[in-house]
Amino acid sequence: MYAQMIKSEGGKDPSEMTPEEVRFQARIDAGEKIEPKDWMPEGYRKTLIRQIGQHAHSEIVGQLPEGNWITRAPTLERKAILLAKVQDEAGHGLYLYCAAETLGVSRDDLTEQLLSGRMKYSSIFNYPTLTWADVGAVGWLVDGAAIMNQVPLQRTSYGPYSRAMIRICKEESFHQRQGFDIMMKMAQGTPEQKRMAQDALNRFWYPSLMMFGPSDAESVHSAQNMAWKIKINTNDELRQKFVDQTVPQAEYLGLTVPDPDLKWNEERGHYDFSEPDWTEFFDVLNGNGPCNNERMEARQEAWADGQWVRDGLMAHAAKKRARKMAAE
Amino acid sequence: MSALFEFLLRMGDNTLVLGHRVSEWCGHAPILEEDIALANTALDLIGQTQMWLGLAAEVEGKGRTADDLAYRRDVIDFRNCLLTELPNRDFGHTLMRQFLFDAWHKLMLTRLCDSSDERVAAIAMKALKEVSYHLERSADTVIGLGDGTEESHAKMQSALNRLWPYVGEMFEADSVDDLNAQEGVTVNPSELRADYDRIVYDVMSDATLTIPDSRFAHRGGRDGSRHTEHLGHMLAVMQFLPRAYPDARW
Ligand SMILES: [Fe+2]
Numbered sequence: 001m002y003a004q005m006i007k008s009e010g011g012k013d014p015s016e017m018t019p020e021e022v023r024f025q026a027r028i029d030a031g032e033k034i035e036p037k038d039w040m041p042e043g044y045r046k047t048l049i050r051q052i053g054q055h056a057h058s059e060i061v062g063q064l065p066e067g068n069w070i071t072r073a074p075t076l077e078r079k080a081i082l083l084a085k086v087q088d089e090a091g092h093g094l095y096l097y098c099a100a101e102t103l104g105v106s107r108d109d110l111t112e113q114l115l116s117g118r119m120k121y122s123s124i125f126n127y128p129t130l131t132w133a134d135v136g137a138v139g140w141l142v143d144g145a146a147i148m149n150q151v152p153l154q155r156t157s158y159g160p161y162s163r164a165m166i167r168i169c170k171e172e173s174f175h176q177r178q179g180f181d182i183m184m185k186m187a188q189g190t191p192e193q194k195r196m197a198q199d200a201l202n203r204f205w206y207p208s209l210m211m212f213g214p215s216d217a218e219s220v221h222s223a224q225n226m227a228w229k230i231k232i233n234t235n236d237e238l239r240q241k242f243v244d245q246t247v248p249q250a251e252y253l254g255l256t257v258p259d260p261d262l263k264w265n266e267e268r269g270h271y272d273f274s275e276p277d278w279t280e281f282f283d284v285l286n287g288n289g290p291c292n293n294e295r296m297e298a299r300q301e302a303w304a305d306g307q308w309v310r311d312g313l314m315a316h317a318a319k320k321r322a323r324k325m326a327a328e
Numbered sequence: 329m330s331a332l333f334e335f336l337l338r339m340g341d342n343t344l345v346l347g348h349r350v351s352e353w354c355g356h357a358p359i360l361e362e363d364i365a366l367a368n369t370a371l372d373l374i375g376q377t378q379m380w381l382g383l384a385a386e387v388e389g390k391g392r393t394a395d396d397l398a399y400r401r402d403v404i405d406f407r408n409c410l411l412t413e414l415p416n417r418d419f420g421h422t423l424m425r426q427f428l429f430d431a432w433h434k435l436m437l438t439r440l441c442d443s444s445d446e447r448v449a450a451i452a453m454k455a456l457k458e459v460s461y462h463l464e465r466s467a468d469t470v471i472g473l474g475d476g477t478e479e480s481h482a483k484m485q486s487a488l489n490r491l492w493p494y495v496g497e498m499f500e501a502d503s504v505d506d507l508n509a510q511e512g513v514t515v516n517p518s519e520l521r522a523d524y525d526r527i528v529y530d531v532m533s534d535a536t537l538t539i540p541d542s543r544f545a546h547r548g549g550r551d552g553s554r555h556t557e558h559l560g561h562m563l564a565v566m567q568f569l570p571r572a573y574p575d576a577r578w
């Protein structure tokens with residue numbers, strides 16, 4: 001998912017809550033939506049900014065690994081589909097920044113926090129896309145994992161976030177489908193293509209499982225965020241759901257999931273599978289993923305190189321306003 | 329090579345090459361809204377390429393497809409005007425290039441809507457809607473940045489100076505144009521120049537930019553006689569997969 005390990009600012013025992021906080025929690029429990037003008041605990045607001053901001057940054061940085069292949073897409077149709085997909089992700093970033101702005105933080109402010117490393121984006125976008133099959137694997141697995149998280153978030157308690165999720169989810173199924181379709185062509189293609197497809201699955205399987213974050217069944221942050229309905233399921237629940245959905249798809253493609261211990265568990269009605277390497281996960285979060293430097297540099301460069309453009313357009317808008325005032 | 333085929337390549341290669349250039353911005357634009365707008369422009373241009381090159385392949389009748397034309401020709405067979413293959417450089421340069429092309433493109437497509445070849449007219453009508461919007465946007469941005477800060481003004485002026493010598497080629501007619509004009513398939517591009525100059529003059533006035541005095545024109549793109557060095561590098565990237573795996577389907 002695109003927001004990982006969101007620290008909660010809450011965690012109060014109901015007996016310590018103020019009457020306002022009790023009323024607030026009762027509204028959430030009753031399934032009401034919280035709107036920007038409503039009273040909300042400071043912790044709820046801060047936690048949401050952190051979560052929505054991280055989600056927005058993930059959409060924006062997430063353009064880069066797939067964008068890496070737009071100029072090398074192998075057919076005109078594939079190029080058009082990939083462009084449309086990556087453009088959607090930029091749009092998702094825009095919806096989410098707008099949702100965050102309703103909480104009293106500006107987009108520029110969030111951007112500065114991303115560029116200075118104070119805010120994070122999803123670990124998954126720090127992995128490289130090396131062959132065309134990776135573009136398929138990203139759509140199939142990464143968007144697939146994102147959907148797992150975003151579908152329940154349509155029911156989140158914060159109105160603007162929920163509405164952003166509803167718009168985003170409408171587009172996500174196309175994202176996953178185009179990825180799966182690329183994988184299908186690759187898996188059924190020439191021996192070289194098949195090899196690329198298997199290699200892409202090998203490299204993206206565990207990083208995709210990491211997207212859900214480490215087990216948070218015991219986490220107080222997670223418990224508070226679930227009480228506030230800004231988190232709907234535990235990380236393990238979503239991960240299991242993702243594995244259960246994806247393994248049959250891999251089989252259909254004729255590809256092998258790189259986990260020798262993967263096995264259907266009749267009793268549980270779920271697949272048993274190996275945990276990803278959480279040391280690697282924390283390395284990536286701490287800046288030591290294979291592409292952390294490249295991703296941050298790309299965003300920093302875009303921002304710095306664009307300064308004169310933003311300044312120029314703002315200056316022009318101000319001049320226009322002034323001329324209009326003078327004419328009136 | 330028939331004159332009609334050649335004309336369709338010129339249209340389709342313009343949109344293919346410029347669409348590719350614009351798509352290079354994806355994820356790197358100075359403002360999120362601009363990132364989305366540039367992707368949108370690229371998407372429109374690639375869509376138009378599918379139509380123009382699709383028709384070119386059909387007219388040629390040798391069993392080639394639009395993809396074959398896009399991915400299996402080398403530099404000397406490309407027919408885009410030089411302006412479209414020039415590198416992006418900075419955002420201002422990209423938008424200036426876009427404006428100078430859009431203004432020509434819109435005038436051309438408007439006339440092609442009356443083409444004697446119904447297939448050409450149909451593509452032109454569809455593309456014209458998209459390109460009218462491209463022109464509005466690129467003109468607004470050129471004006472905004474030209475009439476912005478001192479720095480943005482200077483950058484836009486130097487982009488205009490740099491790109492201006494590539495404008496003339498779009499209006500030069502050769503025997504291919506003459507043949508097609510006689511058939512009523514297309515117009516002689518030189519007929520578009522007066523309207524073009526008016527549009528450019530108006531926008532540059534609002535942008536407080538000075539149009540260079542010279543009418544010198546680099547040429548060699550639309551007839552394939554001498555492309556720039558930049559095109560080959562673009563094709564090396566663009567055509568990598570179909571060239572490296574000729575038997576693969578994607
Ligand atoms: Fe997205």
Ligand SMILES: [Fe+2]
Nearest residue numbers: 089143172175
């Ligand atoms: Fe997506």
